[in-house]
Amino acid sequence: MWTSLEPAATSVEPGSGTGVRLRVRNTGDTVEEYRLQVVGATAGWARVEPDVLRLYPGAEGTAEVRFAPPRTPDAVAGPTPFGVRVMPRETPQAADIVEGQLTVGPFTELRPELVPLVVRGRWRAKAAVAVDNLGNQEVTTSLSGRENGDAFTVEAEPSSVQVAPGRAGFAELAIKPGQVSWFGTTRKHPFTVSVLRAGEPQPTELRGTYLQPSVLPPWALALLSLLLAALIAFVTLWFRASPEVSTQAKEKPEAQVQLPTKPDTKTMPSAPPPSPSAPPAEKPPSGDDGPKDPPKKDGGGGGEQKKDKGPKLETLHSDFDPGGYLEVKEGQQKDGTYVGQSPDLTGDKYGRNQLWIIHRYAEDNTVALEAGNAPGKVLDKNGGSNIVSIWHADPQALKSGQLPANQKWRLEDAGDGRFRLVNMDNNECLSDTQNDKSALTGECGKYGGQKWKIENSK
Numbered sequence: 001m002w003t004s005l006e007p008a009a010t011s012v013e014p015g016s017g018t019g020v021r022l023r024v025r026n027t028g029d030t031v032e033e034y035r036l037q038v039v040g041a042t043a044g045w046a047r048v049e050p051d052v053l054r055l056y057p058g059a060e061g062t063a064e065v066r067f068a069p070p071r072t073p074d075a076v077a078g079p080t081p082f083g084v085r086v087m088p089r090e091t092p093q094a095a096d097i098v099e100g101q102l103t104v105g106p107f108t109e110l111r112p113e114l115v116p117l118v119v120r121g122r123w124r125a126k127a128a129v130a131v132d133n134l135g136n137q138e139v140t141t142s143l144s145g146r147e148n149g150d151a152f153t154v155e156a157e158p159s160s161v162q163v164a165p166g167r168a169g170f171a172e173l174a175i176k177p178g179q180v181s182w183f184g185t186t187r188k189h190p191f192t193v194s195v196l197r198a199g200e201p202q203p204t205e206l207r208g209t210y211l212q213p214s215v216l217p218p219w220a221l222a223l224l225s226l227l228l229a230a231l232i233a234f235v236t237l238w239f240r241a242s243p244e245v246s247t248q249a250k251e252k253p254e255a256q257v258q259l260p261t262k263p264d265t266k267t268m269p270s271a272p273p274p275s276p277s278a279p280p281a282e283k284p285p286s287g288d289d290g291p292k293d294p295p296k297k298d299g300g301g302g303g304e305q306k307k308d309k310g311p312k313l314e315t316l317h318s319d320f321d322p323g324g325y326l327e328v329k330e331g332q333q334k335d336g337t338y339v340g341q342s343p344d345l346t347g348d349k350y351g352r353n354q355l356w357i358i359h360r361y362a363e364d365n366t367v368a369l370e371a372g373n374a375p376g377k378v379l380d381k382n383g384g385s386n387i388v389s390i391w392h393a394d395p396q397a398l399k400s401g402q403l404p405a406n407q408k409w410r411l412e413d414a415g416d417g418r419f420r421l422v423n424m425d426n427n428e429c430l431s432d433t434q435n436d437k438s439a440l441t442g443e444c445g446k447y448g449g450q451k452w453k454i455e456n457s458k
Contacts, residue, residue: 006022021064029057108135312358408423409421
């Protein structure tokens with residue numbers, strides 16, 4: 001057989017289509033059937049019409065090879081070789097591959113994200129910027145923080161991120177206040193992070209909020225003012241009502257020597273009558289040597305008192321294959337730490353990061369999940385997103401159940417001893433995503449890994 005590709009090289013933009021013509025001639029002496037198939041990196045978005053040519057000896061046929069690269073990172077920008085396999089049915093050993101080259105045009109699509117949108121810290125705070133490259137060529141982005149006045153600074157590390165097609169790049173944000181807030185309420189500082197792609201004139205701006213609580217709570221200043229006022233009043237009253245101290249002591253006169261004289265018996269008073277003698281102390285009865293110590297109270301039973309083992313620690317195991325245990329990522333205890341999932345119990349490595357204290361509130365059939373390795377911090381659906389992390393909770397609210405909606409979850413029976421955890425803020429179910437980032441909430445019933453089994457800690 002004889003084959004030819006016309007043209008041998010062509011170009012196409014992602015999201016559109018193009019084609020080349022394949023010519024096949026039967027140079028044998030028998031009728032032959034040729035099967036045509038595209039091979040190489042372009043095979044996933046290419047086709048041949050028709051894919052079978054039946055030719056008599058000396059006859060020639062043509063087929064159209066169509067390329068339609070998607071507008072996704074799978075269609076990498078630049079020249080890509082391809083081939084069309086021509087397979088004779090009667091003589092398969094004479095198969096041939098006709099080679100050509102397709103150049104895919106570039107396109108750029110970035111999706112930056114600030115995680116989390118709200119950060120909190122008295123002395124400093126941290127956040128992260130994730131840049132997803134949805135285009136088909138490698139891009140370089142630069143990041144810079146813009147604060148509101150001199151109240152605080154925002155610095156990105158690293159300041160530039162290079163991201164391959166279909167991948168994501170990350171940079172840490174360090175937020176430092178200009179001065180510490182010692183008294184007062186929590187201060188709210190908006191800030192902006194600019195993400196600029198090389199070759200673009202305008203950056204993409206991400207807006208977040210930095211919450212700076214005061215070192216001392218508001219009531220401490222009021223209490224200090226009351227104590228100071230009480231001290232001033234006490235000192236004032238003390239100096240006004242200062243008592244005058246007088247003494248009856250007199251200077252002792254010098255002793256004078258006098259000769260003894262005979263006492264006047266007529267004027268001397270008679271001696272006082274002797275006082276009646278005190279009655280003798282009552283002798284205790286025989287056999288009793290004195291008062292006895294009061295009897296000691298017996299605790300009853302004589303055994304040791306049972307020690308309080310503390311709150312019950314439990315695990316949450318998803319039904320995803322392989323099922324993951326809900327855990328605090330890397331055993332961290334700070335606010336905003338991602339909550340993810342691992343198929344193994346990692347107690348030997350991180351301690352209690354996969355143990356949870358489940359607070360149940362019967363009045364509205366909800367629960368709160370307190371992290372075993374971070375007391376006082378509960379499972380929190382971040383506001384404005386579906387990312388799940390741990391965040392501090394007010395102790396009284398955790399005890400009474402008066403928590404915000406994004407920190408409360410509803411248990412729904414899913415059968416087979418499992419439950420769905422539905423967030424009270426967005427009515428979405430906690431999902432085992434099996435990735436290296438955080439767990440997420442998603443539409444209930446739409447995704448797998450939304451059924452959890454509550455188990456006792458090992």
